[in-house]
Amino acid sequence: MPGESRGDVPAAVPLQIALQASGASLTNSHTPAACAECKKPSTIVCGGCWQLGFCARDHQLSGWEKHRPKCRPWRIGCSSELGRFMVATRDIAAGELLLEDQPLLLGPKMITEPVCLGCYRPVNGDYQCQSCGFPLCGPQCEDTDDHEAECKAVRDSGIPVKVSVFGEINSMYECITPVRILALRDDAPSVWNKLMTLESNSDMRDGTEVAAITQQTVVDIIHDRLRLEQFDTEIIEKVLGIIDTNGFEIRLPDSSILGVYATASMLEHDCVTNTHRTFDADLNLVVRAAIPIKRGDHLTSCYTDPLTTTATRQEHLRSSKYFICRCKRCVDPTELKTYVSALICADCVKKQAEEESKKKSAAQGKQAGGRASRGKPGGVMSRINQIQSTSKGDQSSSKEGGAESSEEPGPWIVPQDPLSPSSNWKCLSCGYPTTDDYPDRITEVVAEEAEELEASSATVAQCEAFLEKWNHLFHQDHAIFINIKYALLHLYGSEDGYELDDLSPIHLARKEELCRQVLKIADVLVPGISRLRGSVLYELYQALYYKAQALFTVGAATSEQARRIAMDAMTALKECARILSYEPEVQPEGQLGLEAKDEIKKLQQWIKEEGWKF
Ligand SMILES: [Zn+2]
Ligand SMILES: [Zn+2]
Ligand SMILES: [Zn+2]
Ligand SMILES: [Zn+2]
Ligand SMILES: [Zn+2]
Ligand SMILES: [Zn+2]
Secondary structure (H helix, E strand, C coil), X not given: CCCCCXXXXXXXXXXXXXXXXXXXXXXXXXXXXXXXXXXXXXXXXXXXXXXXXXXXXXXXXXXXXXXXHHCCCEEEEEECCCEEEEEEXXXXXXXXXXXXXXXXXXXXXXXXXXECCCCCCEXXXXXXXXXXXXXXXXXXXXXXXXXXXHHHHHHHHCCCCXXXXXXXXXXXXXXXXXXXXXXXXXXXXXXXXHHHCCCCCHHHHCCCHHXXXXXXXXXXXXXXXCCCCCCCHHHHHHHHHHHHHXXXXXXXXXXXXXXXXXXXXXXXXXXXXXXXXXXXXXXXXXEEECCCECCCCECEECCCCCCCCHHHHHXXXXXXXXXXXXXXXXHCCCCCCXXXXXXXXXHHHHXXXXXHHHHHHHHCCCCCCCCCCCXXXXXXXXXXXXXXXXXXXXXXXXXXXXXXXXXXXXXXXXXCCCCCCCCCEEECCCCCEECCXXXXXXXXXXXXXXXXXXXXXXXXXXXXXXXXXXXXXXXXXXXHHHHHHHHXXXXXXXXXXXXXXXXXXXXXXXXXXXXXXXXXXXXXXXXXXXXXXXXXXXXXXXXXXXXXXXXXXXXXXXXXXXXXXXXXXXXXXXXXXXXXXXXXXXXXXXXXHHHHHHHHHHHHHHHHHHCCCC
């Protein structure tokens, strides 16, 4: 790149290169054709964001102080395969701010129970909008800008809305966000134009079941009920596609809504994301680097639940986002060695058990004498025992418990072609193929049972029983297990009878073990700054802190042992506080982050009192 470096001023990039890379031309307004300093034609662009043009390097340097707050470490790229995407223009540190994006539009989710159309809190029907009849939380929400579009449409139709069932999904709400977007065509053409440049995936939506259903309800309501005949079916379908493809779900304190964002929509999907998304108090979408990102890497975001199996993620992405993900994780049958889709091969386990009992009887009477083969420590069966270990009193095994330490693959049955819904499955150890649909069926059955369990506010006993019941069939890090374990690790410490103060050392050890198991998977699948890691680290801190206290007070641990546990607790707590410091305080995770900060002081106090050194 030409141009000398000065302080933190990015290099200069020739204008032509910038235009080519972003798929833009001089007539396209993305890259300013005039120098930001003197308005002469620009010849170079800022090499940070590739968005601001200058006539020459000296004007880039003189304009830097002004541009610095708006500059960003990524540029827009373009390819026929990916469309527009975002590329890092320099190495980016974890936690660095990448983007703050204002919503182009906010609205209720397509599938929602009745919510106030002014402030989105759940409503019970006590108050209706005087103009349109939609339930609101009070007169203060009648005149909000958000509620204007649908309020006017209903008013013009001459027939007020009557919502009589609450707390259940109501299909009338499916049309709200589309109507809000359609109204922009006349009311705010500049926002409308921006929205129309977003990907709608109309071709791929055609023929999908979900699309057919929403399309019918929404098109019918808009044409027949609201009589907005100026919008033809084609444009309504395009709007629905834009919502599906670009809508971000925003969690509010007691409901969740939909926001459409122009720039953030360019974040490419990856099932292991390198960015972290939150929303600030004004519902701007805030995107940060979740992990260190290398120059040239694409910025990515995960548009589906990362703690699910490849089959589940593919199905969700196919039916709601209309694409097939081919990320590193999806094409790898082991899912980056996490085995979150894997079952256990019963043949291998049986064979190994037989071999071991044979060996045992042969070796009886003889000294085993530590000459066991080093390549296969203990064989498959003991590895399963080690890996599947739920040994409740033994904390030492939990640290390395799930790690796939040996190069030799375990008895795990995984899909041969993870991207195909009808893939055959195969055992990685004995190679035995499963050609029928047993893996899919058993996974579906157990997933359903897990869902019911989670929906019924399960207890410690129920979660433990579930794991016990299925752990001979599923890898202990199977996504279904990880989700139950995530619930369970919180229950140890909160359920009646399992409060932190009363947890027995065995239960504390179990809590710690569960935290470490979930973290091990989270470190790979949602690495760096993630709400999941933050919340589990807090629980891990608690388990360790109470363990250290309990052992030390009864004299079961020496001062040195207790000091080490306290140090582990401090490491977990500090990382938790750092990760959750990026969450808004209105969210529970933001609150937890503040608590973590306070707890650091408490822990430091204890360490100081004991006279321990770090
Ligand atoms: Zn200039
Ligand atoms: Zn810049
Ligand atoms: Zn309201
Ligand atoms: Zn109204
Ligand atoms: Zn993927
Ligand atoms: Zn096998």
